[in-house]
Structures are given as C-alpha cells and as structure tokens.
Amino acid sequence: MDVLAGLAPLQLLLTCGVVLLAAVLRAFTGFGFGLAAVPVFALLMAPSQAVVLSVSLTFAVSLMTVRTYWGLYPLRPLLPMLLMALLGTVAGTALLSHISPQQFQLWIGVAVIIGCIVLSLYRPQHREPGLWLASATGLGSGLMNGAFAIPGPPVIVYAMATEPDVGKSRALLLTFFLFCSAMALVIYAMAGFVTAAAPAQFALAFPAMWVGDKLGYALFRRYGTALYRRVALVVLFAVGVGITGHALL
Numbered sequence: 095m096d097v098l099a100g101l102a103p104l105q106l107l108l109t110c111g112v113v114l115l116a117a118v119l120r121a122f123t124g125f126g127f128g129l130a131a132v133p134v135f136a137l138l139m140a141p142s143q144a145v146v147l148s149v150s151l152t153f154a155v156s157l158m159t160v161r162t163y164w165g166l167y168p169l170r171p172l173l174p175m176l177l178m179a180l181l182g183t184v185a186g187t188a189l190l191s192h193i194s195p196q197q198f199q200l201w202i203g204v205a206v207i208i209g210c211i212v213l214s215l216y217r218p219q220h221r222e223p224g225l226w227l228a229s230a231t232g233l234g235s236g237l238m239n240g241a242f243a244i245p246g247p248p249v250i251v252y253a254m255a256t257e258p259d260v261g262k263s264r265a266l267l268l269t270f271f272l273f274c275s276a277m278a279l280v281i282y283a284m285a286g287f288v289t290a291a292a293p294a295q296f297a298l299a300f301p302a303m304w305v306g307d308k309l310g311y312a313l314f315r316r317y318g319t320a321l322y323r324r325v326a327l328v329v330l331f332a333v334g335v336g337i338t339g340h341a342l343l
Contacts, residue, residue: 105139108134109295109298111302113131113302116130116131117305117307117309117310118313120306121159121314123264124265124267125250127148127152128242128245129246129247129333130333132145132242133334133337135147136195136198136199137199137337140195142190142289146279149243150275151299154300154303155300155304155307156272156275158304159268159307165265169269171228175235176274177229178228178229178230178231178233179235179245180236181233182233183236183239183240183281185236185240186236186240187281187282187285187287188240190240190241190242190285191285193241200338201242202242202244203334203336203340204338206244206333206334209246209250212247212251213327214327227252230248234248235248235274236274243278246267246271249270250267
C-alpha cells in the first residue's frame with residue numbers, strides 16, 4: 095500500500111483525517127476543501143501530488159453529489175467565468191512547474207491567510223454581476239486553481255457580493271468548482287503531474303471524502319451556514335499561519 099500510494103502509515107492517517115474535515119467544510123458551505131486540504135497535503139507530499147489529489151477528490155465527489163446543487167443556480171452567468179478560469183488554470187499550471195516545495199508551501203499559506211482576511215470583510219448582498227467582474231473573477235480563480243488547486247477565494251468573494259441566498263450561493267460555488275476541478279485534472283494530466291501513484295492515493299483517500307461529504311451535507315440541511323462561516327475562517331486562518339510558519343522556518 096505504501097509503495098503504491100507513496101504515503102507512510104502516519105502520512106496516510108493524516109491525509110485521510112484532513113480529507114474528512116475538509117470534505118465536511120466543502121459540503122456545508124460549498125467551499126473550503128482546497129483551502130483546508132492542500133496546505134496540509136503540501137507538508138505530506140510533493141506539490142504536484144498535492145494538487146492532483148485535491149482536484150481528483152473534488153471532481154469525484156462533485157459528480158456524485160451533482161443532483162444536490164445542479165440547476166439551483168443558472169449556468170449561463172457562469173460561462174464567462176469558466177472560460178477565463180480555463181485560461182487561468184493553464185497559466186497557473188505552468189507556474190506550478192517552476193516552484194519548489196518550500197515556495198509552494200509559503201505561497202499556499204499566504205494565499206489562505208489573505209483569503210481568510212478578505213472573506214471576513216465581505217458580507218452577502220445582492221448585486222447584478224457584470225461581464226468584467228465575472229471575467230476577472232474567473233481568471234483569478236483559474237490562476238489559483240492551476241498553481242495551487244485552490245480556486246476558491248476570488249469566486250467566494252464574487253458569490254458573497256452577488257448572491258445573498260445561501261442555497262443559491264452554495265450551488266454557484268459547487269457548480270463552478272465542478273468545472274474547475276475537471277479543467278485542472280485534464281491540464282495536470284497533460285503536464286505530466288498525474289503519476290502512477292495518483293490512482294492509489296485517490297482510492298485510499300476517497301472513503302474519507304465520501305463520509306465527510308455526507309456529514310457536511312446533513313449539517314447544512316439542518317443548520318445552514320449561521321455558525322460555520324466564523325468557525326471555518328478561524329480554522330483556515332490557523333492552517334494558513336501554520337503552513338506559512340513551517341515554510342519560513
């Protein structure tokens with residue numbers, strides 16, 4: 095198992111634990127998996143393995159749960175964002191090929207900290223999104239998607255700024271992340287990041303992803319996002335600080 099997956103037993107346990115918690119966050123609010131999982135993955139495996147594992151898990155669970163969010167937010171307004179996200183993902187993947195594991199950890203940590211600060215300043219409100227805003231959001235998310243497998247912060251801010259309805263905002267994010275994970279997986283494969291160990295790592299981590307998704311969705315249906323947002327931002331900020339400190343030291 096260790097030979098196939100490239101993970102020692104302790105690494106495997108930590109990976110599955112992180113996947114479980116991050117999956118709960120994702121299912122509860124529609125975001126948070128990459129923000130929570132990739133920084134910790136970066137401590138346990140190479141950057142290319144970390145991003146492939148994250149997007150493959152996200153893509154698989156997004157397909158399995160598509161009926162819980164598909165159609166709750168119209169696809170047409172997302173098309174400019176998705177087109178720019180594709181371009182950004184290609185550019186971000188090229189950047190990933192030229193950074194070291196230490197640089198990857200540092201930039202991941204900084205990105206999570208900045209994302210948490212920005213998210214803490216935004217409150218959901220209704221606005222009519224324009225083409226330029228959607229395109230800029232898609233490009234920014236795509237760059238982070240390709241380089242770090244974390245497309246969240248730009249589009250989360252976009253969702254908060256344009257859609258106050260919790261259900262629609264969650265559906266917007268989950269639909270966008272479904273396509274982003276598919277884009278990233280294809281582009282990572284073309285870049286040679288998907289190795290022979292990737293399927294084994296995915297198979298070992300996916301049960302935790304599935305359990306976390308079921309638990310998170312049950313919590314969402316019962317409690318909504320009243321408390322989660324504050325708790326999630328505190329947890330994610332702590333993760334970002336910890337990863338940044340590790341990279342610097």
